[in-house]
Amino acid sequence: MERRHFLNVTGAGLAASLLAACGGGGSDPSAESAAPQPAMDRSTRPAVNTGAKSRVIVIGGGMGGATVAKYLRLWGDAIDVTLVERMTTYTSSIMSSMVLTGQRTMSSLSFNYDTLRSKYGVKTVFGEVVAIDPVGVKVTLADGTILTADRIVMAPGISFDAVPGLGTSDKMPHAWQAGPQTALLARQLNAMASGLNHNVVLTIPKTPYRCPPGPYERACLIADWLKVKKPGSRLIVLDANPGIVTEVDNFTSAFMGVHGNVIDYHPNAEVTQVDPATMSLITTAGTFRGDVINMIPRQRAGALVTTAGLNNATEGRFAGVNVLSYASTVSGADKVHIIGDASATTQPKAGHIANQEAKVCADAVSRILSGGSPDPAPVTNSACFSTITMSQASWLTAVFQYNPAWTNPATSITGPAMVPVAASSAASTGWNSDSFEDMGKWFNALMSDSFA
Ligand SMILES: Cc1cc2nc3c(=O)[nH]c(=O)nc-3n(C[C@H](O)[C@H](O)[C@H](O)COP(=O)(O)OP(=O)(O)OC[C@H]3O[C@@H](n4cnc5c(N)ncnc54)[C@H](O)[C@@H]3O)c2cc1C
Structure with a gap:
C-alpha cells in the first residue's frame, strides 16, 4: 500500500475509533468533531533519504515502547529498530483493576511481540537494560551485551518509592x-x-x-x-x-x-x-x-532514567523532555528520547498518552534521521474511561496542543508545553452502561494500535 495513504488511513481510523469509543453512549459530539489526527498526517514530512540505514534502540516494550517501535518501522525509511524488554509478555495495567473483582483474567491482559516482529520487522531482545551511555548512544544489558545506535528511545514506565x-x-x-x-x-x-x-x-x-x-x-x-x-x-x-x-x-x-x-x-x-x-x-x-x-507508593520514572542521570524534572523524579521530539533536556543527552510515564510533561501519565507520545516521537526521530526537523505543532489526545460500578463507567477526553510559550499558572514559569485545549476536551456527567461497553472497544483499539 502506498505509504502516505496507508499512514493517513491507519491514523485516522484509529483516532476515529478511539474517539468514537470515548464519545459513544451520549457523549459530547463536539469532542469528536474537534478530534485531531495527532502526528498521523505526515504529508509535510521532508522526503530526504540519505541511504544510510539508521539504528534506533527502544528500551521498554509497554504502551509507549511497543508503539514507538512499530511506528518507527512504519514511518522511518529503513530504520533498523531493536526493542529491548525484560519480559517476553507484556501485561497491561489498563483494565487490571477488573482482575481484582474477577471481571478480567490476567491472560486477557497479556500481549506478546510476535506481530511487531513478523509484520513490522522490529527486532526484539529480551533482557534487562542496566545502563545507557547517552553521549556514545550505547545500551548495556545485564548479560554484558552492548548495543549501539543512532538514537535511543526510553519507555521504562515507573518505579516506586x-x-x-x-x-x-x-x-x-x-x-x-x-x-x-x-x-x-x-x-x-x-x-x-x-x-x-x-x-x-x-x-x-x-x-x-x-x-x-x-x-x-x-x-x-x-x-x-x-x-x-x-x-x-x-x-x-x-x-x-x-x-x-x-x-x-x-x-x-x-x-x-x-x-x-x-x-x-x-x-x-x-x-x-x-x-x-x-x-x-x-x-x-x-x-x-x-x-x-x-498500598500504592509514590512514584518516579523507571530506575534506568535515574541511573542514566536523566531525571532532571519534578524534583528529580521524572525526565525532562522537549515535547516536539521527546529528546532529553539534559545537556548532551539529546540523542536519548523519553516517552510515556517516565517523562515529565503536562499530559497525564496514561497508556493512551504514552501511545500518542510514541507517535510524536517516532515521527520526530524519523524526520531527524532523514535530515529534517520535528513537526513544530504536534497535537495529542487522550480518552479515559473510569469504572464507577462493576457495570457502568464515566468518560473524559482531552486534546493537547503544543504551545511554545505557555505560562504555568501554578509556578508562573513560561516555556514550551503541551496545553489542554478547553474547547476540545469534555467529560461525562455521570456514568452509564453504554460507556462501560465503549470502554472495552476503546481498550481493544488502543492495544491493537500498540501491539498489532
Ligand atoms: C490500575 C491501572 C489502570 C490504568 N488504566 C488506564 C486507563 O484506563 N487508560 C490509560 O490510558 N492508562 C491507564 N493506566 C496507565 C497505563 O498503564 C500507563 O500509563 C502506561 O502503561 C504507561 O506506558 P509506559 O510505556 O510508560 O510504561 P509501561 O507500559 O509500564 O511499560 C514499561 C515497560 O518497560 C519495561 N522495562 C522497564 N525497565 C526496563 C529495563 N531496565 N530493561 C528492560 N525493560 C524494562 C517494563 O518491563 C515494561 O514492559 C492504568 C494504570 C493502572 C496501574
Missing part, C-alpha cells in the same frame, strides 16, 4: 504495575472475611503518579464488589493529596452517593510508616488498620 516499614513483605501489594501483585491482591481480597470488622484500605500517592483516575476508579470497583461479596465490610481510602485529583464531580458523587455506605474517604492522609505485622498504616491523618491493604 520504598515504603518505610514494608521491607520485602508482600502483605501490602501495590498492584500498580500489573503482574504478580495484581493476582496476589485479588487472592487477598477473596480470602478476606466479611462484615463490619473486616475492612480494605487503599492508599493514593501524591501526584504525579501513573493514571490519575486509576485509584479512584479502583476504589469504586472494590466498593461495588464488597457490597456483593463481603457485605458489611468497608473500604478506607487514604489520599495523600488534598482532595480527589481528577473527575472530581463524578468521583465525589460516587463516593458520597452510590458507594456512600462503603467508602470512607480521607484526604491529606499521606502514609509515613507501615507495619505489616499489625496490618496498620501511620499517616498524616492518623493511624488506620485493614485486613487487606492496597
Whole structure:
C-alpha cells in the first residue's frame, strides 16, 4: 500500500475509533468533531533519504515502547529498530483493576511481540537494560551485551518509592504495575472475611503518579464488589493529596452517593510508616488498620532514567523532555528520547498518552534521521474511561496542543508545553452502561494500535 495513504488511513481510523469509543453512549459530539489526527498526517514530512540505514534502540516494550517501535518501522525509511524488554509478555495495567473483582483474567491482559516482529520487522531482545551511555548512544544489558545506535528511545514506565516499614513483605501489594501483585491482591481480597470488622484500605500517592483516575476508579470497583461479596465490610481510602485529583464531580458523587455506605474517604492522609505485622498504616491523618491493604507508593520514572542521570524534572523524579521530539533536556543527552510515564510533561501519565507520545516521537526521530526537523505543532489526545460500578463507567477526553510559550499558572514559569485545549476536551456527567461497553472497544483499539 502506498505509504502516505496507508499512514493517513491507519491514523485516522484509529483516532476515529478511539474517539468514537470515548464519545459513544451520549457523549459530547463536539469532542469528536474537534478530534485531531495527532502526528498521523505526515504529508509535510521532508522526503530526504540519505541511504544510510539508521539504528534506533527502544528500551521498554509497554504502551509507549511497543508503539514507538512499530511506528518507527512504519514511518522511518529503513530504520533498523531493536526493542529491548525484560519480559517476553507484556501485561497491561489498563483494565487490571477488573482482575481484582474477577471481571478480567490476567491472560486477557497479556500481549506478546510476535506481530511487531513478523509484520513490522522490529527486532526484539529480551533482557534487562542496566545502563545507557547517552553521549556514545550505547545500551548495556545485564548479560554484558552492548548495543549501539543512532538514537535511543526510553519507555521504562515507573518505579516506586520504598515504603518505610514494608521491607520485602508482600502483605501490602501495590498492584500498580500489573503482574504478580495484581493476582496476589485479588487472592487477598477473596480470602478476606466479611462484615463490619473486616475492612480494605487503599492508599493514593501524591501526584504525579501513573493514571490519575486509576485509584479512584479502583476504589469504586472494590466498593461495588464488597457490597456483593463481603457485605458489611468497608473500604478506607487514604489520599495523600488534598482532595480527589481528577473527575472530581463524578468521583465525589460516587463516593458520597452510590458507594456512600462503603467508602470512607480521607484526604491529606499521606502514609509515613507501615507495619505489616499489625496490618496498620501511620499517616498524616492518623493511624488506620485493614485486613487487606492496597498500598500504592509514590512514584518516579523507571530506575534506568535515574541511573542514566536523566531525571532532571519534578524534583528529580521524572525526565525532562522537549515535547516536539521527546529528546532529553539534559545537556548532551539529546540523542536519548523519553516517552510515556517516565517523562515529565503536562499530559497525564496514561497508556493512551504514552501511545500518542510514541507517535510524536517516532515521527520526530524519523524526520531527524532523514535530515529534517520535528513537526513544530504536534497535537495529542487522550480518552479515559473510569469504572464507577462493576457495570457502568464515566468518560473524559482531552486534546493537547503544543504551545511554545505557555505560562504555568501554578509556578508562573513560561516555556514550551503541551496545553489542554478547553474547547476540545469534555467529560461525562455521570456514568452509564453504554460507556462501560465503549470502554472495552476503546481498550481493544488502543492495544491493537500498540501491539498489532
Ligand atoms: C490500575 C491501572 C489502570 C490504568 N488504566 C488506564 C486507563 O484506563 N487508560 C490509560 O490510558 N492508562 C491507564 N493506566 C496507565 C497505563 O498503564 C500507563 O500509563 C502506561 O502503561 C504507561 O506506558 P509506559 O510505556 O510508560 O510504561 P509501561 O507500559 O509500564 O511499560 C514499561 C515497560 O518497560 C519495561 N522495562 C522497564 N525497565 C526496563 C529495563 N531496565 N530493561 C528492560 N525493560 C524494562 C517494563 O518491563 C515494561 O514492559 C492504568 C494504570 C493502572 C496501574
